[in-house]
Amino acid sequence: MAISLPDLQPSNDAILKLREQSRKLVRELGFMRPSIADSDLAPSAVHAIIEIGHCPGIQARDLAKILRLDKSNTSRQVARLESQGLVFREIASSDARSSNLFLTETARKLLKRIDIFATNQVSNALSRLASDDQKSLIRCMSLYADALAEHNPNEQQASPATDDRIHQGYIEGCIGDIASLHARYYAKSSGFGVFFENKVATELADFVQRLPASDKEIWLYVEDERSLASVAVDGDATTKVAHLRWFIVDESLRGTGIGRRLLTTAMKYIDERFDETFLWTFGGLDAARHLYESFGFGLAEEAAGKQWGSTVIEQRFVRKLHHG
Numbered sequence: 001m002a003i004s005l006p007d008l009q010p011s012n013d014a015i016l017k018l019r020e021q022s023r024k025l026v027r028e029l030g031f032m033r034p035s036i037a038d039s040d041l042a043p044s045a046v047h048a049i050i051e052i053g054h055c056p057g058i059q060a061r062d063l064a065k066i067l068r069l070d071k072s073n074t075s076r077q078v079a080r081l082e083s084q085g086l087v088f089r090e091i092a093s094s095d096a097r098s099s100n101l102f103l104t105e106t107a108r109k110l111l112k113r114i115d116i117f118a119t120n121q122v123s124n125a126l127s128r129l130a131s132d133d134q135k136s137l138i139r140c141m142s143l144y145a146d147a148l149a150e151h152n153p154n155e156q157q158a159s160p161a162t163d164d165r166i167h168q169g170y171i172e173g174c175i176g177d178i179a180s181l182h183a184r185y186y187a188k189s190s191g192f193g194v195f196f197e198n199k200v201a202t203e204l205a206d207f208v209q210r211l212p213a214s215d216k217e218i219w220l221y222v223e224d225e226r227s228l229a230s231v232a233v234d235g236d237a238t239t240k241v242a243h244l245r246w247f248i249v250d251e252s253l254r255g256t257g258i259g260r261r262l263l264t265t266a267m268k269y270i271d272e273r274f275d276e277t278f279l280w281t282f283g284g285l286d287a288a289r290h291l292y293e294s295f296g297f298g299l300a301e302e303a304a305g306k307q308w309g310s311t312v313i314e315q316r317f318v319r320k321l322h323h324g
Contacts (some may be wrong), residue, residue, distance in 0.1 A: 018144075029121070037114045044069075046114060048077050049103065052087060053111045057249065059092065062252035066149060086110070127257040142286040166265065167220045170208045174220055177227035178204060181248045186308075190284075195309030207234060215273060218246070219265055221258050228253055231262045233276055242270050244279040247288075259291065267295055276320050283313035292317055 011143065030036045036043045051066050052058055055082040064074040065142035078296070081087040086107035103111065126134050167258065183197035210216060215237040216268035228250040245268065247257040270277050281288060297317040305314040 008037065037117045039110060039114060044077060046079060047080060049111055050114065052101050053103050053150060055177065056102050056234050057090075059098055059100060061098075063101065065252060066208070066254075081107075088174055098197065099253055103237055108272065110299065117251065133232050139286050143290045146287040146290050157322065162264070165222050166262065167222050168217060171220060171222065173225070174218075174227040175201060176206050178220075178230045178246055178248065181228070181230075181250055182246070185248065187252070190282075190308075190312065192308055192310055193306070199308065200246070204232075207245075214301065215242075217266075217269055219254070219262055221249075229262055231266045231268055233277075235267055235270070237273070240273070240275040242274040243278045244270075248281075263295060271321055274321065276318065277317055278318045280307070281315050281317065283315060289315075289317075295319065 002012065004302065026032060030042050036046050039046055041049070046065065047067060049095040051063055056060075060074050060078055061071065063069075063078070064071055067077075069077070078087060082089070086119075088102055088104055088105055090102065092100050126137075129137065157243065179197055179201035182200045183192070186192040186196060208218065210220065213236035216233060218230065218232040221225040229248060231247040232245045233242050234245050247259070247263065253259075267277075277297075278300070279292065281292070297319040300316045300318040302313055302315040304311055306312070307314060
């Protein structure tokens with residue numbers, strides 16, 4: 001059964017205005033200059049340093065995905081940064097054919113200067129906006145960036161092998177991989193700690209022990225025997241209600257369409273078996289909310305709660321299947 005998404009056609013006026021504002025942002029942020037962000041480096045080099053700094057040990061292939069560059073361009077970029085004494089490599093312990101990228105001490109100092117420059121630039125701009133306008137701006141930019149990533153012509157096309165890497169059902173090591181993805185991401189974004197990691201690992205372990213089942217399933221995106229993304233359906237065949245759970249995508253894969261591909265697979269499974277689906281999330285995860293809404297989920301209730309170990313605005317989203 002195909003999933004129907006809303007057919008929202010923007011007006012020509014909206015397109016022209018947004019393109020105009022995008023060009024203005026490019027100019028004001030300095031992307032047209034030969035160097036950027038209080039450095040002597042080109043914008044692409046600065047972006048590479050930022051990403052390596054945020055994810056020490058990242059591999060070149062993952063850096064290429066984030067920067068929307070092919071392998072040869074990424075290799076040249078990394079080689080230039082190495083020759084400038086800003087990046088060094090270490091052989092990956094899991095695969096001697098691969099190497100992990102790290103910033104040198106010089107580059108880490110440069111990154112601090114870049115962070116200060118960028119923080120001041122954004123702070124000065126936001127200080128001219130009212131608090132409510134700041135929140136609206138952040139939400140809208142998040143939605144726009146996510147929408148661009150979904151259908152970006154500059155993005156490397158998904159490999160024909162992508163579907164081959166999506167595995168249905170339990171595989172060894174997936175519980176630890178998925179719990180780790182959740183723990184690292186939500187510790188950084190929301191301050192969750194050991195309570196949350198234990199909750200994910202315990203409940204996921206209990207769930208996979210009940211597989212295979214006619215109303216429960218899990219899908220994993222697997223590379224080099226590691227689960228880098230997941231989504232699960234915990235359904236009840238009697239009530240025909242499904243719980244969408246453990247949707248997570250490794251940072252190296254964000255913007256590649258893997259998350260949407262996993263959700264599409266899960267929703268097809270759901271629409272063949274259930275009448276209603278719900279999920280729990282919390283306020284502030286705007287990109288995820290936009291993705292859920294694009295699949296027909298709507299906010300049903302929200303209130304302060306601490307089911308994840310810290311007090312947040314918990315949100316329950318619901319999607320009902322309309323027959324006919």
